[in-house]
Amino acid sequence: MDHKQITYAVEANNLVKTFGKERAVDGISLNVPKGIVYGFLGPNGAGKTTTIRMLATLLQPSEGHAKVMGYDLVQEADSVRQSISLTGQFASVDEELSGRENLIFIGRLVGFSKKDAKTRADELLKAFKLEDAAKRQVKKYSGGMRRRIDIAASIVTSPDLLFLDEPTTGLDPRSRNQVWDIVRALVKNGTTVFLTTQYLEEADQLADLIGVIDQGKLIAEGTSKELKASIGAGSLTVHFDDVTELEKAKEIFEQQLNHFAEANLREISLTVPIKEHAKAAKAIGELANNDVQIKDFSMSQPSLDEVFLTLTGKLPESEGDELHEQS
Amino acid sequence: MSNHEEAFENAITVKKRPKKPSALSAASTFAWRALLRIRYVPEQLFDVTVFPIIFLLMFTYLFGGAISGSTGEYLDFVLPGILVMTVAMITMYTGLDLNKDIEKGVFDRFRSLPIWRPAVLVGALSVDAVRYLIASTIMITLGYILGFRPEAGFGGVVLGVALLLFFSFSLSWIWTMLGIIVRTEKALMAMSMMILFPLTFLSSVFVDPTTMPNWLQKFVDINPITFVVDAVRGLIHGTDAIGDIMMVIYISIGLILVFGTLTMYFFKNKE
Numbered sequence: 001m002d003h004k005q006i007t008y009a010v011e012a013n014n015l016v017k018t019f020g021k022e023r024a025v026d027g028i029s030l031n032v033p034k035g036i037v038y039g040f041l042g043p044n045g046a047g048k049t050t051t052i053r054m055l056a057t058l059l060q061p062s063e064g065h066a067k068v069m070g071y072d073l074v075q076e077a078d079s080v081r082q083s084i085s086l087t088g089q090f091a092s093v094d095e096e097l098s099g100r101e102n103l104i105f106i107g108r109l110v111g112f113s114k115k116d117a118k119t120r121a122d123e124l125l126k127a128f129k130l131e132d133a134a135k136r137q138v139k140k141y142s143g144g145m146r147r148r149i150d151i152a153a154s155i156v157t158s159p160d161l162l163f164l165d166e167p168t169t170g171l172d173p174r175s176r177n178q179v180w181d182i183v184r185a186l187v188k189n190g191t192t193v194f195l196t197t198q199y200l201e202e203a204d205q206l207a208d209l210i211g212v213i214d215q216g217k218l219i220a221e222g223t224s225k226e227l228k229a230s231i232g233a234g235s236l237t238v239h240f241d242d243v244t245e246l247e248k249a250k251e252i253f254e255q256q257l258n259h260f261a262e263a264n265l266r267e268i269s270l271t272v273p274i275k276e277h278a279k280a281a282k283a284i285g286e287l288a289n290n291d292v293q294i295k296d297f298s299m300s301q302p303s304l305d306e307v308f309l310t311l312t313g314k315l316p317e318s319e320g321d322e323l324h325e326q327s
Numbered sequence: 328m329s330n331h332e333e334a335f336e337n338a339i340t341v342k343k344r345p346k347k348p349s350a351l352s353a354a355s356t357f358a359w360r361a362l363l364r365i366r367y368v369p370e371q372l373f374d375v376t377v378f379p380i381i382f383l384l385m386f387t388y389l390f391g392g393a394i395s396g397s398t399g400e401y402l403d404f405v406l407p408g409i410l411v412m413t414v415a416m417i418t419m420y421t422g423l424d425l426n427k428d429i430e431k432g433v434f435d436r437f438r439s440l441p442i443w444r445p446a447v448l449v450g451a452l453s454v455d456a457v458r459y460l461i462a463s464t465i466m467i468t469l470g471y472i473l474g475f476r477p478e479a480g481f482g483g484v485v486l487g488v489a490l491l492l493f494f495s496f497s498l499s500w501i502w503t504m505l506g507i508i509v510r511t512e513k514a515l516m517a518m519s520m521m522i523l524f525p526l527t528f529l530s531s532v533f534v535d536p537t538t539m540p541n542w543l544q545k546f547v548d549i550n551p552i553t554f555v556v557d558a559v560r561g562l563i564h565g566t567d568a569i570g571d572i573m574m575v576i577y578i579s580i581g582l583i584l585v586f587g588t589l590t591m592y593f594f595k596n597k598e
Contacts, residue, residue: 019598056439060596081441082344090432096364108356109440111345127338129331137367153436157344185339 006070009034009161009192010055016063017050024050026216027064032194032209037187039207040196047216048196049089052163055194056086069160085159087150089166095139099130099149102138106156124152128182144175151182155191162186164195168202180206201301204228212311219311230310236280237271238287239295246270248292256283274299350443357450365454374417375458379466382413386533387473394534399474406470407560408532411491413466414459415527415552418495419519421455422502426515429507429597438594445591448503452496459495463488479565487562490575494555497579500586507593531556551578 010032017025025047032038040048053059055068057077066073069083086092093102100121107117125134128148133141138149147167154162164183168176183193183206197203203210204224212220212227220227240246246268253261253272257279261272274280280299287294348356365371386409391398425448428434437447467475467484477484502519509515529543530552536544547553554574561568 053435056435058435058438059598078441081439082347084439086436086439088432088435092432092436094360094364094433095431096367097360101363105356105360106436106440108359109348109353109437109442111348113345116345123334123338126331127335155339158339182339185335189339 007034008032008067010038010066010068010194012051012055012064012066014064015051015054015061015066017047017054017059018062023216025054025061028213028216028218029064030211030218030221032192034192035187035190036208037183037193037195037206039203039210040194040213041198041200041203041210042196042213043198046213048213049165050216051213052086052165052194052196056084056163057081058086083160084163085154085161086163087154087165087167089169091138091146092150093138093153096137098135098137099141099145099152100125100134102149102153103156106153110157112156120156124156128152142175143171144178147171147175147179148182151179155186158189158191161192161194164193166196166198169198176202214311234299234301235271235273236283236297236299237269238284238297239267239269241268241293241295243268245293248290249287249294252286252290252292253283256286268295347441350446353442353446354450354453357446357448358454359450361451361454372458372461374420375462376465378417379410379413379462380469382409383466383469383473390533402470402473402475403478403564404560405533406466406475407487407563408530408556410463410466410488411552411556411559412527412532414462414491414495415498415555416523417458417462418455418499419502419516419523421452421499422504422506422515422519423512424451425503425506426509426512430512434597438597444594445587447594448500448590452499452503455499456492456496459492460488463491477563479563483563483565487559490562490572491555491559494575494579497582500583500590504586504590504593507590507597526550526552531560551575554578 008031010030012028012030015025015028016023028047028051030038040051042048050059054061055066055073057068057073057080060074068080071077071079071083073080093099094105097105103121103124104114104117107120108114112120122134125131128151130145130148130152133145138146141149151164151167154164167179167183171179180202183195187193193206195202195206207224210222210224210227211218220230222230238249240249243265246263246265250261250263250270253259253270257272257274259272261270263270272283277299284294284297383406386405387398387402390405391401395401395404425434428437434447438444467488479486501522505515505518509518530547530550532552536547536553539547554571555578558568558571558575560566561571
């Protein structure tokens with residue numbers, strides 16, 4: 001097929017998707033340069049999956065338009081499908097079949113001959129360390145193996161653009177790292193990856209460009225460095241042996257760091273957000289200068305919660321709240 | 328570079344997409360998948376093996392004496408009817424399977440592939456036709472053992488079953504449409520039953536419609552299942568049923584045109 005000379009893998013212009021009265025995606029515009037990992041970061045129910053489903057031609061946009069790999073999403077849907085692959089959040093392979101059968105099945109559907117489909121399946125099983133499980137039904141796979149076969153099925157032929165919807169949600173750290181390695185290798189080979197995630201760390205590790213989405217709107221976009229700079233370096237937590245020390249420290253912190261320090265009396269600890277690491281060191285030093293006894297201290301990376309807190313002025317809704325609202 | 332790394336690099340280096348498969352090739356790939364699934368879950372064949380046996384024994388011995396005076400005579404009359412009823416009933420599993428694919432998420436992958444879209448359904452339906460054939464064979468064989476004798480011989484039976492399979496394929500498009508738009512398996516099951524029960528019972532499956540009250544006869548006379556039963560009965564017993572046969576062909580084509588189109592519309596626009 002002809003390859004268009006394009007700069008952007010995705011060019012979305014004011015995409016809207018409404019379900020009844022609800023605006024699940026509420027006017028999203030974004031440009032994803034070719035050859036990068038774009039991380040779509042947001043809490044549950046923010047509109048990540050709906051956006052990906054629109055870009056993968058599974059849902060018709062209610063308003064707005066978009067080009068994927070240079071093709072119009074609606075007018076040239078079939079050409080879009082030729083250029084993309086989608087690994088959904090849930091099973092995107094047939095759980096009743098074995099891993100090998102699934103790959104042969106997809107291979108046949110993208111147009112390989114029986115022989116080529118089998119060769120390709122075995123090649124992928126080997127590459128994804130699934131040879132031993134090749135003949136086992138996918139429903140008997142572990143979470144990490146599931147993810148790998150899902151992704152393998154998406155790259156039976158190399159897509160120009162690969163959509164991964166929450167590829168590591170629910171995975172243990174080792175499996176998560178394996179998925180990350182696969183994503184990095186794919187990008188090195190020229191595939192553009194558009195992934196959604198709830199984890200800042202994941203976006204941080206993988207994405208060249210991050211879009212933060214909340215309530216159907218893109219509320220910030222930038223590199224991980226840029227986003228972090230906008231929300232500070234994280235937070236400092238200090239533990240004490242008794243409450244009097246904590247109270248002395250609270251006063252010093254709030255003066256030094258110019259921010260409310262949250263006290264946890266049960267754990268006898270203080271937590272305060274930090275703009276720069278140097279300031280945290282200085283604040284700790286100031287405690288020593290004032291003879292405040294501390295038990296230990298730790299710095300934490302900025303969390304998604306903090307990104308949200310900073311960007312939207314409120315905490316993201318948890319899954320529980322969402323379920324509650326729907327019922 | 329280790330052996331594995333090499334395999335990995337090799338596997339992910341750009342693989343060109345081959346030419347998109349033909350409609351037939353895509354449909355047969357989906358048929359292959361359906362066959363594999365039967366191999367893993369043979370219980371799926373329960374409905375086409377056990378249902379026909381239970382239905383035939385139950386209705387023949389329950390109603391035979393009362394309706395025809397003897398079970399032997401009733402069997403000749405009722406077997407073509409129960410055959411139609413059983414196969415019509417098991418067509419609804421097509422919709423249930425599709426509904427499960429959607430719920431699990433694998434349907435999304437099918438929809439994001441550049442293939443001839445009806446292939447997903449045509450492939451599954453052609454394997455279902457094999458299932459209907461199994462059900463028909465089992466029922467007719469059991470009937471033969473019990474004393475059923477088709478007056479038009481083996482040829483008539485083959486023609487009757489062929490017509491029934493064509494009608495069942497057409498009827499399945501109602502279930503594929505419902506399978507896509509109805510949200511849960513339970514609701515789909517209930518809805519399918521609601522349609523199938525009146526259609527199959529209020530027909531000429533069990534009794535001659537002339538014994539029914541006038542108002543009911545009116546419904547039975549326009550019920551598509553009645554046409555199918557009369558056509559199949561005619562073919563099996565060699566009576567003149569050309570009017571019914573033509574009617575079944577028209578109805579089947581109509582079902583495909585209407586519900587096939589609606590199915591593909593909802594397939595494309597599934598939210």
